[in-house]
Amino acid sequence: MKSKSELPKSKLKLDRALLKEAGIIAGIVLFLAVIMPLLIPAFRLKLLGRFLALAIAALGIDLIWGYTGLLSLGHGIFFALGGYAIAMYLKLNGPEAPVPDFFSLYGVSELPGFWRPFYSFPFTAIAIFVIPAIVAGLLGYLVFRNRIRGVYFSILTQAALLVFFNFFNGQQKLINGTNGLKTDKDVIFGMVVSSDRAQLTFYILTILFLVLTYALCRWLTSGRFGRLLVAIRDDETRVRFSGYDPTWFKVLVFAISGAIAGLAGALYVPQTGIITPNAMEVAFSIEMVIWVAVGGRGTLVGAIIGTLLVNFAQTFLSEEYPAVWTFFQGALFLIVVTVLPDGLMGLLKYARSLPFLRPKLITYPQLEENPEVQQEREEFER
Amino acid sequence: MLQLLQSIFDGISIGSVLLLSALGLAIVFGLMGVINLAHGELMMLGAYTTFVVQNIAKAILPEFKPTAEAGFLGNAIAFVVSREMYIFYALIAAFIVAGLVGLALERGAIRFLYGRPLETLLATWGVSLILRELVRSINTLLAIAIALFCLLFFGALTVLRRNPIVVPRWAIPANVAISGAITFVAGLLMANTKKDFFVKPWFSARNVDVTAPNWLLQEPIKFPLGAESFPLPRTRLFIIALTILCVLGTYFFLNYTDWGLRIRAVTQNRSMSSCLGIPTAKVDALTFAVGSGLAGIAGCAIAMLGSVGPNTGQNYIVDTFMVVVLGGVGNLLGTILAAMAIGTVSFLIGSGTLVTLSQPIEALKPLTEILTFFSTTSMAKVLVFALIIAFLQVKPAGIFAPKGRTAEI
Numbered sequence: 004m005k006s007k008s009e010l011p012k013s014k015l016k017l018d019r020a021l022l023k024e025a026g027i028i029a030g031i032v033l034f035l036a037v038i039m040p041l042l043i044p045a046f047r048l049k050l051l052g053r054f055l056a057l058a059i060a061a062l063g064i065d066l067i068w069g070y071t072g073l074l075s076l077g078h079g080i081f082f083a084l085g086g087y088a089i090a091m092y093l094k095l096n097g098p099e100a101p102v103p104d105f106f107s108l109y110g111v112s113e114l115p116g117f118w119r120p121f122y123s124f125p126f127t128a129i130a131i132f133v134i135p136a137i138v139a140g141l142l143g144y145l146v147f148r149n150r151i152r153g154v155y156f157s158i159l160t161q162a163a164l165l166v167f168f169n170f171f172n173g174q175q176k177l178i179n180g181t182n183g184l185k186t187d188k189d190v191i192f193g194m195v196v197s198s199d200r201a202q203l204t205f206y207i208l209t210i211l212f213l214v215l216t217y218a219l220c221r222w223l224t225s226g227r228f229g230r231l232l233v234a235i236r237d238d239e240t241r242v243r244f245s246g247y248d249p250t251w252f253k254v255l256v257f258a259i260s261g262a263i264a265g266l267a268g269a270l271y272v273p274q275t276g277i278i279t280p281n282a283m284e285v286a287f288s289i290e291m292v293i294w295v296a297v298g299g300r301g302t303l304v305g306a307i308i309g310t311l312l313v314n315f316a317q318t319f320l321s322e323e324y325p326a327v328w329t330f331f332q333g334a335l336f337l338i339v340v341t342v343l344p345d346g347l348m349g350l351l352k353y354a355r356s357l358p359f360l361r362p363k364l365i366t367y368p369q370l371e372e373n374p375e376v377q378q379e380r381e382e383f384e385r
Numbered sequence: 386m387l388q389l390l391q392s393i394f395d396g397i398s399i400g401s402v403l404l405l406s407a408l409g410l411a412i413v414f415g416l417m418g419v420i421n422l423a424h425g426e427l428m429m430l431g432a433y434t435t436f437v438v439q440n441i442a443k444a445i446l447p448e449f450k451p452t453a454e455a456g457f458l459g460n461a462i463a464f465v466v467s468r469e470m471y472i473f474y475a476l477i478a479a480f481i482v483a484g485l486v487g488l489a490l491e492r493g494a495i496r497f498l499y500g501r502p503l504e505t506l507l508a509t510w511g512v513s514l515i516l517r518e519l520v521r522s523i524n525t526l527l528a529i530a531i532a533l534f535c536l537l538f539f540g541a542l543t544v545l546r547r548n549p550i551v552v553p554r555w556a557i558p559a560n561v562a563i564s565g566a567i568t569f570v571a572g573l574l575m576a577n578t579k580k581d582f583f584v585k586p587w588f589s590a591r592n593v594d595v596t597a598p599n600w601l602l603q604e605p606i607k608f609p610l611g612a613e614s615f616p617l618p619r620t621r622l623f624i625i626a627l628t629i630l631c632v633l634g635t636y637f638f639l640n641y642t643d644w645g646l647r648i649r650a651v652t653q654n655r656s657m658s659s660c661l662g663i664p665t666a667k668v669d670a671l672t673f674a675v676g677s678g679l680a681g682i683a684g685c686a687i688a689m690l691g692s693v694g695p696n697t698g699q700n701y702i703v704d705t706f707m708v709v710v711l712g713g714v715g716n717l718l719g720t721i722l723a724a725m726a727i728g729t730v731s732f733l734i735g736s737g738t739l740v741t742l743s744q745p746i747e748a749l750k751p752l753t754e755i756l757t758f759f760s761t762t763s764m765a766k767v768l769v770f771a772l773i774i775a776f777l778q779v780k781p782a783g784i785f786a787p788k789g790r791t792a793e794i
Contacts, residue, residue, distance in 0.1 A: 068503075072503075074503040074506065076506075145774055145777075145778065146774075146777075148778070149777060149778060149781030150781065151777065151781055153418075153502060153503070154414075154418065154419075154420045154502045154503065154506065155710060157420070157503065157506055158420060158703075158706045158707075158709075158710055159710065159774070159777075161703060161706070162703050162706065162707055162770055162773075163770065165703045165766065165770075166766060166767045166770040166771075169763035169764065169766050169767055170763075170764070170767050172763065173761060173763045173764050285699065285703075289507070289510050292507060293507065296507065326518060326521070326522045329514055329515075329517070329518040330514075330515060330518055330519075332511070332514055333511040333512065333513075333514035333515035333518070334511065334515070335511065336507050336508060336510055336511025336512075336514065337494055337508050337511040337512065337515075339507075340494075340498065340504045340505075340507050340508040340511070341494060341497050341498065341508065344501075344504065
């Protein structure tokens, strides 16, 4: 809602801030997309691409946890659904077409019906978002409708995760069960998926979609909708008393978050070369949450930074000492929750509040710029 | 008919394991609204304690050989001091070990997080990771290092707190750093001795096996039913009896002791109880310790059913949560009903008993097909989850919903 009191001056300021942000993002994108491939070896670049894909999922988690206060421990479902969607498309268009090899192992000669639409790329491209969104929306509706929330919601999402894990694990004849789908040798738009060119394309695509997702989340969280989400997080009962029905907002935001996770999965899988039901392990979904927590919940930049930091730490530590990493990860959960509840971004804010770094104190800028308040103040001083 | 009875018995025995593990979780959740993701690992610790006690018993206690000349009393005494009794010592030890770890967990992390249940979820997950890895990689070196660190850190803390001066804020991080450094150096020194004694893992990552004592492994008891009969394995019966004992014990503890009264008061209204002079912090610590101790006993029970590994707890944890969600908060009867329902239904579906029952009836053909699709253990979980979600549509707060203002969690 735009109030009449909003002056062009403040709008100009806002525009300038947005422009500055866009400039910084463009700089980072250029750095990642152009300079990084020259700087680091292909192996590390692939790793970076994967982590950037995970950062997309982290943005989705931040949207529902950081802003709406819903802790989902089941985002692996949506991640895996997106991943399976693209893997099925790749399988059907690879050298194993028309019926992927593994089916013959289980004596299935005809392609199961639900595979068929994945021949077409447009369908797959839509399914990557829409299937996770529908699943999330449905699950969210059934849960939120009854005002089930808090810890209950978290447990139910975790149980749902386990159910999907069991389902995908058990259905060899439909989806190759535990072995998952390998996409390395498949072909997409005339490129072998594991070739350097295709990998670079996926890397660039990941950066692009990360920026798009960031922009989407930024747009969602900055307006009225975002304020409503925060209101639901802070006091849902009061939101309800104010005449809103939080159910639909929660369902919507959960579905969006699911779609984002699906996208992340679809970008992650070709860069990894395989999707197995392990993407729906309990541990992986909780790890997603800790990335956001490390970076700082409720800040979008924090989610991305946290994901990259934790994953690179994991790579470097677990390459050398796998046992140490698990201890470290456990400690990370404990420390972030007890000592650093606002994550690294919170730490940054704290550092800024130190005496020698403190910027000029500004309180309630909207009050200072509000002409009515100004007028009243002048009248009062007179 | 016979098959149905047999399956129901098996279902109940699965349900009783679930109930045993959910009991502690339900109490803690009812009191503090905290979901303890490390509950499964506390069970795992209980199972490992059973393993250790069994090995010690094998090493030091004599075998039990009934002799005719000793008479009934003599035999009974010989039985009590033989290794056949180890399971009872293991139960006590498991309760104490898991309870102490739970107490440390509550004092060390969870008490800082009251009112932030979602964050407790993450913190306890961190603890569960650490416990799992600890069991995998613990060796004498690590054990000594942990003991040394605790000794230095808490010793220094006690000395500091005893001083009349106010402890400055930087003292605690400094304490952590100094104790850590000393421990690290000591650890390096020990590791440099290259003695196998220090670095050999105690359990390794492989699963360990616990064998139930002989008197539980004997012939199953036959349950007569008309002309036929079906076997009831003794281990299962023992677990069912153990569960009943634990439930009764918890019931009496909550309803007929002073601390039980306090726990119920805090569950109903924390701030009012605090105003009336109930030491809520102590109540929390006690409840958490008792809940964790019950997890230890559950671990002892699952150790008898199969081999245990560092990840054993993970297999039970989600089912246990579902029991708590379905049963409702702070209600023992709800927990019992939910555990039995989930156990029986998932066994009936998973074992295919329902399929064989509905097959002869022509009218139920579509149902038979659906049931056949879900008739494996893992697929049964899928259907049971769907049923739970469906049930929560009717009763969102579980079988027995808490009444009044406590309903808002």
